[in-house]
Amino acid sequence: MPESILACRDVAKLFGAKPERFVRDGRLAVDQAALAEAGVVPAVMDVSLEIGRGETFVIMGLSGSGKSTLVRCLSGLLAPTAGEVMFEGRDLARISEGELIKIRRHQMGMVFQSFALLPHLSVLRNVSFPLEVQGRPKAECEARAREMVKLVGLNGREDRFPRELSGGQQQRVGIARSLAVGPDLWFLDEPFSALDPLIRREMQDEVLRLQGLLKKTIIFITHDFEEAVRVADRIAIMKDGRVVQIGSAEELVLSPATDYVRAFTRDAPRAKILTARSVMAPAGGATDFAGQIDAGQRIASFAHDVESSDRPFAVVENGALLGVVDRIAMIDVLVGRERKAAA
Structure with a gap:
C-alpha cells in the first residue's frame, strides 16, 4: 500500500450521558450490553483502518451502520470518544482548534448528499466561497473558481444561481467548490444518492475522470455496492458501528469474511x-x-x-x-x- 495519509486506531464514538466514563487510557473499556443498559448509543465501535495517499477508499453499509459518523470522526467534524485519528502522523484530537480548522480549510474537501450550496450566490461565488473564507485576494479567488468550474464542465454557467441548475449540475458545483482549496484528502459522503440513476452514473464517471487527473486521496461513502465497485481501490463494509471486512471488490465477493458480507455482495455484478x-x-x-x-x-x-x-x-x-x-x-x-x- 502507498504511504499512509490517514489512519484511525480503535476509534469509537458514543452518544449519550457522559460517554467518557466508559473510556480507559484512551480506549473503550466496556461491552455493548453495558452501553445499552446505560442508555448510551455506540455509533462507531473499535474501528482501525489505514488509507494510503492517492487511494480511493470506500466505506459502505446500510443506513445506521455508522459510516457517516465514522467519516465525521475522520474529518475532524466529530471528536471520537475513544481511540485516535492520525492525519499525516498528527493526532487530530491533540492539536489546537485553530490548527484543526486550518487543516480542514486547506487540506480537506467535502461533498455532501444535500449539495449544501448557498442559494443567494452564483455558481462562481459558491465555488470561490471557501477561498474567500481563507482570506485570499479577490482576483485569486475568482481565477481559481473559474478554473474549477471549467474542470467540472460548467463553464458558461458561472453567473447562474443554484435554482437555475439541474441536480447533476448542482452537485458539480459542490464538487468544484470542494476542490477549489486543493485538498489532499477529499471526503464524498453519499454524494450521488439523491440523483436519478442516469445522472448518478454520469457523476461517478466524473469522479473517476477527476481522480485520473488530480490523483487525490478519496474517502467515498455509499450504501450501493455497484457504486463502490466502480470507484473503489478498497472497500470497508460496516455493520452496527464496526468494520467487518476491508478488501478489494474482488476479495469481498470471492472471500467474504462473514455471512453479512456474503449477503451484501450476493447480487454484485461478478x-x-x-x-x-x-x-x-x-x-x-x-x-x-x-x-x-x-x-x-x-x-x-x-x-x-x-x-x-x-x-x-x-x-x-x-x-x-x-x-x-x-x-x-x-x-x-x-x-x-x-x-x-x-x-
Whole structure:
C-alpha cells in the first residue's frame, strides 16, 4: 500500500450521558450490553483502518451502520470518544482548534448528499466561497473558481444561481467548490444518492475522470455496492458501528469474511468485478490457445470471446503463462457458485 495519509486506531464514538466514563487510557473499556443498559448509543465501535495517499477508499453499509459518523470522526467534524485519528502522523484530537480548522480549510474537501450550496450566490461565488473564507485576494479567488468550474464542465454557467441548475449540475458545483482549496484528502459522503440513476452514473464517471487527473486521496461513502465497485481501490463494509471486512471488490465477493458480507455482495455484478486470475485453471501443459488474456482483465471484457471459442485462452502476466480460462471456468464462477448456494 502507498504511504499512509490517514489512519484511525480503535476509534469509537458514543452518544449519550457522559460517554467518557466508559473510556480507559484512551480506549473503550466496556461491552455493548453495558452501553445499552446505560442508555448510551455506540455509533462507531473499535474501528482501525489505514488509507494510503492517492487511494480511493470506500466505506459502505446500510443506513445506521455508522459510516457517516465514522467519516465525521475522520474529518475532524466529530471528536471520537475513544481511540485516535492520525492525519499525516498528527493526532487530530491533540492539536489546537485553530490548527484543526486550518487543516480542514486547506487540506480537506467535502461533498455532501444535500449539495449544501448557498442559494443567494452564483455558481462562481459558491465555488470561490471557501477561498474567500481563507482570506485570499479577490482576483485569486475568482481565477481559481473559474478554473474549477471549467474542470467540472460548467463553464458558461458561472453567473447562474443554484435554482437555475439541474441536480447533476448542482452537485458539480459542490464538487468544484470542494476542490477549489486543493485538498489532499477529499471526503464524498453519499454524494450521488439523491440523483436519478442516469445522472448518478454520469457523476461517478466524473469522479473517476477527476481522480485520473488530480490523483487525490478519496474517502467515498455509499450504501450501493455497484457504486463502490466502480470507484473503489478498497472497500470497508460496516455493520452496527464496526468494520467487518476491508478488501478489494474482488476479495469481498470471492472471500467474504462473514455471512453479512456474503449477503451484501450476493447480487454484485461478478462479470464486472472478477478478473481472469479469479476464473483461471492450471494450464496443465496446454499449448493450443485461442488467444491471450491479461490476468487483470475483467471477465466482462473477454466473456464473449471465451464463450464463442472451443479452445481455452491463455492467462498471462508480464508475458508469463499463469493458467487458462475457458467456458466451463467462467460458468463455474459466474453461475455455478450461485446455483450451489441457492441449492
